[in-house]
Amino acid sequence: MNAALKKPDLATLPPPAPIQQLHHYAYKARDAEETRQFYEDILGLPLYHIIQSDYVPSTGEYCPYTHFFFRLKDGSFIAFFDLGDDVKAEPSPNTPLWVNHIAFRVDTVQELENTKRRLEAHGIEVLGVTDHHIFHSIYFFDPNGIRLELSAQLANEEQMAKDSTVAHARLAEWTARKEQWRKERAEGKVAAPLKPQQNDRPEFVKG
DSSP: OOTTTOOOOGGGSOOOOOOOSOOEEEEEESOHHHHHIIIIIISOOOEEEEEEEEEOTTTOOEEEEEEEEEEOTTSOEEEEEEOSSOOOOOOOTTSOTTTSEEEEEESOHHHHHHHHHHHHHTTOOOEEEEEOSSEEEEEEEOTTSOEEEEEEEOSOHHHHHHHHHHHHHHHHHHHHHHHHHHHHHHTTSOOSOOOOSOOSOGGGOOO
16 A cells, blocks of 8 residues: 555654644735735735745755735735846746635725725736635735635524534535546546536536
8 A cells, every 4th residue: 555545543642732723825926015015005015024044944955035024904924035036937837817815804895896996006816705605705816826715604603503504515526526437537438527516506508
């Protein structure tokens, strides 16, 4: 058996650390000042911390960088690396641009609309306000090609807790259907992508 797939005896391991919140999410930036203007001047996230070095502490490789952090209200950060090459990270060639993104929470739908106006005044294209039922969102790209989402939560704790009681069952059903789909695909019986067993967004079905 592949060592990576072998499941250890959980009883022999220490418990997982209680993960309190996101500390930071890091991306490559084309230019530090361009990125600062977007996140600080337009979105209002203060520049909070900078780390600069010639060597990467985790790998030891030589790669001069400026690592800079913007602080959110809860104390977490979004961070960037300017490698001094004026090149932004390229999107994944096998993934639609809308898939990989980071979402920030705001308090109200009115704040979404206000931020949309602010972004559009700076010439930034914004999609939404989009209704996701449990929250509303707007979408846009930063100067580095990173898709961002701002979301205003509508569902309360009770509604979210109710959803959590069926999440494992729904995922297990999807996994079972995916195993069958893989088998049929290997046998040449299906070519289309696997569709979910339930459509939570019927209003977007094009008839």
